[in-house]
Amino acid sequence: MTTLDDLPTPCLVLDLGILKRNLAAMADAIARHPGVRLRPHLKTAKSREVAALAAPGGGPITVSTLAEARYFAEGGWRDQIYAVGIAPAKLDAVAALNAAGADVKVITDDPDAAAAIAAHPGPVRALVEVDVGEGRGGVAPDSEALLAVAARLGPRLVGVLAHAGHSYAGRSPGEMEAIAEAERAGVVRAAERLRAAGHRVEIVSLGSSPTALHARSLAGVTEVRAGVYMFGDLFQMQLGTHGPEDIALTVLASVIGRKPERNAVLLDAGALALSKDRSTQAAPRDYGFGLMLDRAGRPSFGDAIVVRTHQEHGEVRGESGPLPFDRLPVGARVRVAPNHACLTAAAYDRYHVVEGGEQVIAVWGRVNGW
Amino acid sequence: MTTLDDLPTPCLVLDLGILKRNLAAMADAIARHPGVRLRPHLKTAKSREVAALAAPGGGPITVSTLAEARYFAEGGWRDQIYAVGIAPAKLDAVAALNAAGADVKVITDDPDAAAAIAAHPGPVRALVEVDVGEGRGGVAPDSEALLAVAARLGPRLVGVLAHAGHSYAGRSPGEMEAIAEAERAGVVRAAERLRAAGHRVEIVSLGSSPTALHARSLAGVTEVRAGVYMFGDLFQMQLGTHGPEDIALTVLASVIGRKPERNAVLLDAGALALSKDRSTQAAPRDYGFGLMLDRAGRPSFGDAIVVRTHQEHGEVRGESGPLPFDRLPVGARVRVAPNHACLTAAAYDRYHVVEGGEQVIAVWGRVNGW
Numbered sequence: 001m002t003t004l005d006d007l008p009t010p011c012l013v014l015d016l017g018i019l020k021r022n023l024a025a026m027a028d029a030i031a032r033h034p035g036v037r038l039r040p041h042l043k044t045a046k047s048r049e050v051a052a053l054a055a056p057g058g059g060p061i062t063v064s065t066l067a068e069a070r071y072f073a074e075g076g077w078r079d080q081i082y083a084v085g086i087a088p089a090k091l092d093a094v095a096a097l098n099a100a101g102a103d104v105k106v107i108t109d110d111p112d113a114a115a116a117i118a119a120h121p122g123p124v125r126a127l128v129e130v131d132v133g134e135g136r137g138g139v140a141p142d143s144e145a146l147l148a149v150a151a152r153l154g155p156r157l158v159g160v161l162a163h164a165g166h167s168y169a170g171r172s173p174g175e176m177e178a179i180a181e182a183e184r185a186g187v188v189r190a191a192e193r194l195r196a197a198g199h200r201v202e203i204v205s206l207g208s209s210p211t212a213l214h215a216r217s218l219a220g221v222t223e224v225r226a227g228v229y230m231f232g233d234l235f236q237m238q239l240g241t242h243g244p245e246d247i248a249l250t251v252l253a254s255v256i257g258r259k260p261e262r263n264a265v266l267l268d269a270g271a272l273a274l275s276k277d278r279s280t281q282a283a284p285r286d287y288g289f290g291l292m293l294d295r296a297g298r299p300s301f302g303d304a305i306v307v308r309t310h311q312e313h314g315e316v317r318g319e320s321g322p323l324p325f326d327r328l329p330v331g332a333r334v335r336v337a338p339n340h341a342c343l344t345a346a347a348y349d350r351y352h353v354v355e356g357g358e359q360v361i362a363v364w365g366r367v368n369g370w
Numbered sequence: 371m372t373t374l375d376d377l378p379t380p381c382l383v384l385d386l387g388i389l390k391r392n393l394a395a396m397a398d399a400i401a402r403h404p405g406v407r408l409r410p411h412l413k414t415a416k417s418r419e420v421a422a423l424a425a426p427g428g429g430p431i432t433v434s435t436l437a438e439a440r441y442f443a444e445g446g447w448r449d450q451i452y453a454v455g456i457a458p459a460k461l462d463a464v465a466a467l468n469a470a471g472a473d474v475k476v477i478t479d480d481p482d483a484a485a486a487i488a489a490h491p492g493p494v495r496a497l498v499e500v501d502v503g504e505g506r507g508g509v510a511p512d513s514e515a516l517l518a519v520a521a522r523l524g525p526r527l528v529g530v531l532a533h534a535g536h537s538y539a540g541r542s543p544g545e546m547e548a549i550a551e552a553e554r555a556g557v558v559r560a561a562e563r564l565r566a567a568g569h570r571v572e573i574v575s576l577g578s579s580p581t582a583l584h585a586r587s588l589a590g591v592t593e594v595r596a597g598v599y600m601f602g603d604l605f606q607m608q609l610g611t612h613g614p615e616d617i618a619l620t621v622l623a624s625v626i627g628r629k630p631e632r633n634a635v636l637l638d639a640g641a642l643a644l645s646k647d648r649s650t651q652a653a654p655r656d657y658g659f660g661l662m663l664d665r666a667g668r669p670s671f672g673d674a675i676v677v678r679t680h681q682e683h684g685e686v687r688g689e690s691g692p693l694p695f696d697r698l699p700v701g702a703r704v705r706v707a708p709n710h711a712c713l714t715a716a717a718y719d720r721y722h723v724v725e726g727g728e729q730v731i732a733v734w735g736r737v738n739g740w
Contacts, residue, residue: 085626256455
């Protein structure tokens, strides 16, 4: 029987009970909208074992890399959207997956890329990316560019897709609701304009974890995409989408130094093990590079924050009082809740799965890289 | 013949000519100090092929993880220092490597860890980590703790080790020289105190790329450790240790979106492909998440900076004038010089090696994880 004491540190720990609860919460949120389906984004988990729970039966999924598309297609997930603007050189790989039985749809907001998709000899379909206020990729719902890109795609057009990434700057349920409604209205408006121009628009897709959980209406939408809700993290906790007990993913680390004179310990989880993500920096509570929990995953050290990282060192300081150094000798094992689960998980090739306790009940894989 | 056009993006490109020039510059810097040897830190490169050039003949090396220690030991690099404070649970793995022929030395600044090292049944030797002003790990050169840790190690003591990581905050050659001299004086003082107490101190080790290049005297030191000098990056360029033409490591990326209305392009190199490192933030010039170069690696777009990253998107803005959109269609290939080579490289499992041109002359491996 493997326990947390037997694992090399740093490593990833995934709590199955919390994962299942987070999946159920999202399923409940989506079930309030009849006719709308969830297309989980696997960019966070990058794991077939997680996908088997989040998108059972080879259900529709979203991916962010060709490596994910290939890995999940070979694992039985046919219906995919590769939700990062396509570079034409990647179309051969997508078409090859589709020729072998998958249905990986790409996205674009560019007329030249649309022309390349239309001209590709293999089976490739695409959605037009619509900008609903994030200001990253996408054409505006009322733009001429929307019609131009769709016209270039011609019969390869399968739908429209929006991502309200700016929901991450929302600070209250009211703000999230407003952003969710603007996301819905924008993508539906784009779909209506394309239909009025004679196009067939099967898929009207939107999503981000906060807007998926906070949307009041999804009228006109066919599907919702979300990913980080599966694991949760400190940033999602600051957004109010997760409580502190809903963070399924943590990093198991060992104490490698003690500095009582500055109320600090050094961990063997640094910039590579946690990532340099600082998404809580502008949030109500700044968690530095993560929050130190005890080995059982409980917040029993108060506000013990990773304040500094070097490549393999993380320095934790007690921000709400003296650290209990008697419980933190060199070699002691602790867990760190991450700022941003997607980036922290990316440093690892596997999950050590627990269910509440210290026993490792499974090891699950991940597909990294491109 | 594989060229940069045949590679999937994003991917790592390593220029062999620049790498060799950087290695020669460090060798020249160390050669000014007779009797001092270089112990290259492989935490940046994590590659046997790079180590074969940087530490030829299985020469002494520094590593930052057990995975590196194992990979390089099996590749023929016997003499290693694992330069991150040891957790006692890792001693079995180190002793196993040493029993199989390696000589991996560990470091500690903790009396309990020192006692665990002394009591370990396998072959393990250790250096005492000395703090020369960085304020991370280590005991002060004049502290009682130095003597206490050494006494616990007993005959397992092999030397002292310091790292002037605070040299990265230096802003002029004069400041670097001063930090380098404080690093030297501190670690030599620690060695002298231990010798006066009857200990044998074979290794007196210090290093960081800036202090290695700027030290005026290394009297009393036996070896210098440095790593990032091999590749260089924008942060090292800001420190003055590398020129813009000395950055050997870049990320090859494709344009996936064009936003002339905000003078921006989107690349398929985002937070995972570049890392979220922002080390140039407090430097004289803030390069955001990287500087966009042309496909040949030349800075021909002016100040084209990656100003925003999402997981798989990097947004580049022209900061010194309009971007040449005619040269940047969707699908165009560019290269991005990284802020911090160690963190950017860690997202990839291989290097695509070029020598000036577009032809890929080799593919070299990396050892990631722990």
